Amino acid sequence: MVADTHLIRTDLCTAEIYIDVFNKRLRVDDIRGNIVEAIEKAEELVHVHQAEKLIVKGRHEQYEKLVEHGFQCEAVIDRYFLGSNLYFFCKYYTNERRTSNQWFQEDQIVKQVLAIEGQKQIISPADCQMKKCSYKDVDALASLYRKVFQIYPTPLNDPQYIKKTLDEGTIYYGFFSNGEIISAASAEVNSLYKNAELTDCATLPEHRKHGLMKFLLEKLEEELKSSGIYCVYSIARSLSFGMNAALHQLGYTYRGRLMNNCYIFDKLEDMNVWVKNLSKR
Known part of the structure; x- marks a missing residue:
């Protein structure tokens, strides 16, 4: 895979x-x-x-x-x-791959997302703790991704794969509640070109109302800036209003859509590209 x-x-x-x-x-x-x-x-x-x-x-x-x-x-x-x-x-190389049945609906989602003004003020729930993940968290991370995604483009349900990404410099942050990871995201760092993709965003359904992902992405941005990385981007499911809205509210700019790009969630999906320049004041 x-x-x-x-x-x-x-x-x-x-x-x-x-x-x-x-x-x-x-x-x-x-x-x-x-x-x-x-x-x-x-x-x-x-x-x-x-x-x-x-x-x-x-x-x-x-x-x-x-x-x-x-x-x-x-x-x-x-x-x-x-x-x-x-x-x-x-x-x-096939007509089926070149055709998206959701394109108009996804256009409407982008339009609605871009109409949102300002950053919604959210408060992290008191019973959650955010921390940087390490090798000892790979089993818990794999379990979270297994619960959230029926299908994912990379084998994040495998603890050994997550360990390999840590070895390669990927940074993971997660929210923990009662010892369980309930939300996580990562920054996949390109050390050659000094950029990073914010990816692997997942939150258990019962905890999504708290907007935990914004806290995680902001924390990842802080760590990237401290390492001299200012070009960050994220590729989000075009059908996910919540994830696209979170990126927009964090100051990311919509930069296009990759048609039928990968198998994620439960099918082959289009993916929106969002970009942010962390060097801006």
């Missing part, structure tokens, strides 16, 4: 490709050299693995070549590459 990494290296180009069999997609990172040859090599792997979607993390100077080869820009992450923008270019 975890994506495998494949390195493309020819006389003309180098690129990293993540082969995500579970989500039937491939993602190309860090294309250097001849972009046309890199795309051709990536599409060969698409057919080998019968992928339905190819994603390229493109740069501004690659925009025209990607459009020429059938890609469409779906979202942007500002300042991702040490200050320059990342463009999510996508190409589809």
Whole structure:
């Protein structure tokens, strides 16, 4: 279920490709050299693995070549590459994957979210304690994710996988009540480009009324800023009003939607991209 990494290296180009069999997609990172040859090599792997979607993390100077080869820009992450923008270019290989039946409904959710003014004042419940998670919490984290998500793009229901992400520098914070984790979120840090994705957001249904996720995301932002990381982003389920509203109220900017991006919650879903610049006053 975890994506495998494949390195493309020819006389003309180098690129990293993540082969995500579970989500039937491939993602190309860090294309250097001849972009046309890199795309051709990536599409060969698409057919080998019968992928339905190819994603390229493109740069501004690659925009025209990607459009020429059938890609469409779906979202942007500002300042991702040490200050320059990342463009999510996508190409589809089946009509079903290229079609979203929820698109209009998701447009309405974004419209409603963007109409919300200001940050809602919320108070953390007195019987909860927020703390940074460590190796001793991996079983409890896996249990939380297992309860909240019937399906998830990565195997967060496996304690060993969570331990591996901790080894790789991912930061987890959680709310604990009576010794149980009731809400958690993480920051997946890209040390090369100095950015982070706020992800793995989950709260048990009976505790969602308290708005715990906003506290967790703000705490993660504080830790990232202290490490000199100012580009943060999050990719949220387009059908989740609550998660999109939380990001908007925390000052994140909506930057596009990735169609049929991954299997999450209970099906293949579109995902909204939200971005924040932590260096702003």
